[in-house]
Amino acid sequence: MNKTQIGNSDLISTVNNRLVLQAVRVMQPTFRAAVARRTGLKPATVTGIVNDLLAQQILSEAPAAIPSGNGELGARWGRPPLMLQVNADAKRIVAIDLEPDRIRVAVTDLLANVLNYQEQAIDRFSEPDVIIKTMLKLAGRAMEDVDRAQLQGVGVSLPGLVDQKAGVLISSTNLPRWRDVPIRDILHKALGVSVQVERSIHLAAIYEKWSDPNHAHRTTLMLTLRTGVGISIMHHGHLLTGRRGFAGEIGHTVVDLNGKPCECGGKGCLETFVSAPAIVARATEMIHQGKCQALVAAMRGKSDLRPELIYKLAKRGDRDCAQIVKEIGKYLGIAIGNMINLFAPDEVVICGSIDMVEALFLQAVREQVEKSALPRSREGLTIRLAREKDRLPLLGAAVLVAEEMFELPSLQHAREVTEDKATVSASQA
Numbered sequence: 141m142n143k144t145q146i147g148n149s150d151l152i153s154t155v156n157n158r159l160v161l162q163a164v165r166v167m168q169p170t171f172r173a174a175v176a177r178r179t180g181l182k183p184a185t186v187t188g189i190v191n192d193l194l195a196q197q198i199l200s201e202a203p204a205a206i207p208s209g210n211g212e213l214g215a216r217w218g219r220p221p222l223m224l225q226v227n228a229d230a231k232r233i234v235a236i237d238l239e240p241d242r243i244r245v246a247v248t249d250l251l252a253n254v255l256n257y258q259e260q261a262i263d264r265f266s267e268p269d270v271i272i273k274t275m276l277k278l279a280g281r282a283m284e285d286v287d288r289a290q291l292q293g294v295g296v297s298l299p300g301l302v303d304q305k306a307g308v309l310i311s312s313t314n315l316p317r318w319r320d321v322p323i324r325d326i327l328h329k330a331l332g333v334s335v336q337v338e339r340s341i342h343l344a345a346i347y348e349k350w351s352d353p354n355h356a357h358r359t360t361l362m363l364t365l366r367t368g369v370g371i372s373i374m375h376h377g378h379l380l381t382g383r384r385g386f387a388g389e390i391g392h393t394v395v396d397l398n399g400k401p402c403e404c405g406g407k408g409c410l411e412t413f414v415s416a417p418a419i420v421a422r423a424t425e426m427i428h429q430g431k432c433q434a435l436v437a438a439m440r441g442k443s444d445l446r447p448e449l450i451y452k453l454a455k456r457g458d459r460d461c462a463q464i465v466k467e468i469g470k471y472l473g474i475a476i477g478n479m480i481n482l483f484a485p486d487e488v489v490i491c492g493s494i495d496m497v498e499a500l501f502l503q504a505v506r507e508q509v510e511k512s513a514l515p516r517s518r519e520g521l522t523i524r525l526a527r528e529k530d531r532l533p534l535l536g537a538a539v540l541v542a543e544e545m546f547e548l549p550s551l552q553h554a555r556e557v558t559e560d561k562a563t564v565s566a567s568q569a
């Protein structure tokens with residue numbers, strides 16, 4: 141019985157604590173009374189929790205700003221009331237984004253604001269230990285200036301199938317040599333800090349949710365176009381991850397039964413049209429046809445062709461590069477149209493460096509969606525680009541760690557405690 145009581149009171153105090161922190165984060169700067177209203181907690185409870193968090197320096201308090209030009213009014217008010225905010229400097233987080241062609245590393249504060257950033261190109265065909273060595277070098281460099289006591293943890297964004305609980309990258313079509321790599325434990329052992337890992341597509345959605353207070357009332361499809369393409373579905377604040385977190389492989393839905401072979405072993409997958417290697421292959425094909433001359437000129441002296449160069453030229457008005465962007469928009473539009481018919485979302489958010497050609501790209505996607513999605517399913521739908529561009533998974537990796545302090549304990553935890561209580565009651569009866 142004691143175990144149950146301890147479990148319950150622990151759970152309640154953790155829930156209350158995080159409710160308060162989350163409320164301050166979303167409304168800041170804000171008053172204690174507003175926190176009590178939003179959380180439904182008694183003012184005395186809020187005061188107790190706030191005082192604890194102030195003592196731990198996780199929250200800070202500052203006088204409310206008096207409207208400027210109101211010196212007289214300010215004097216009449218006397219001392220301005222104190223407002224609460226999260227002390228973002230209380231913690232530091234190291235975020236790592238493993239993309240198939242580069243590793244990005246950032247140090248952020250507790251609110252996922254980037255303080256320091258570095259990236260390095262990698263070869264996606266390298267052995268895992270070669271790539272991990274680069275990852276550790278960048279992470280070590282990032283951690284040099286961070287006080288260990290202040291470091292909340294390391295969050296890692298991974299491409300491909302991830303067993304989040306075990307911390308293993310199971311496979312990635314874009315990193316062909318990675319098979320069941322226990323990346324979380326490897327990094328934890330080498331860096332000596334707590335490490336969390338998650339799929340990049342889910343992290344993009346997690347960041348979008350974190351940065352938008354209205355997420356709780358919407359169904360959002362988040363499409364990530366990087367080396368590969370993936371989708372995540374956020375419904376009323378909950379991520380639909382499927383069995384073992386494997387949902388979201390829109391890149392391997394078939395668009396053309398007679399299409400080109402895909403790295404997954406299938407044929408005519410969406411990725412054979414819109415992945416970074418597919419975009420580069422399409423540009424190369426056009427160069428061989430004597431087209432894309434601006435691209436040929438721009439590439440002089442550069443060893444590799446990246447989709448970003450094509451987007452840049454398309455933005456400057458190059459017709460052939462614009463043609464490639466339109467084709468990408470068309471194929472993504474087909475996939476998005478199918479998803480709209482299945483989920484009738486409120487919005488579709490696209491994240492990736494293709495946002496360089498915003499208008500051209502979105503127009504092509506929208507035109508295709510008009511053709512592919514049923515009118516009722518797309519009624520009132522917004523299709524837009526993510527505000528944080530292709531940094532979203534990196535920022536999501538920081539949020540993954542930050543949420544240890546803000547997110548309510550999982551239902552699973554609550555259920556275990558409740559089941560515990562039911563067992564105790566039954567044994568007492």
Ligand SMILES: [Zn+2]
Nearest residue numbers: 392402404409
């Ligand atoms: Zn495939």
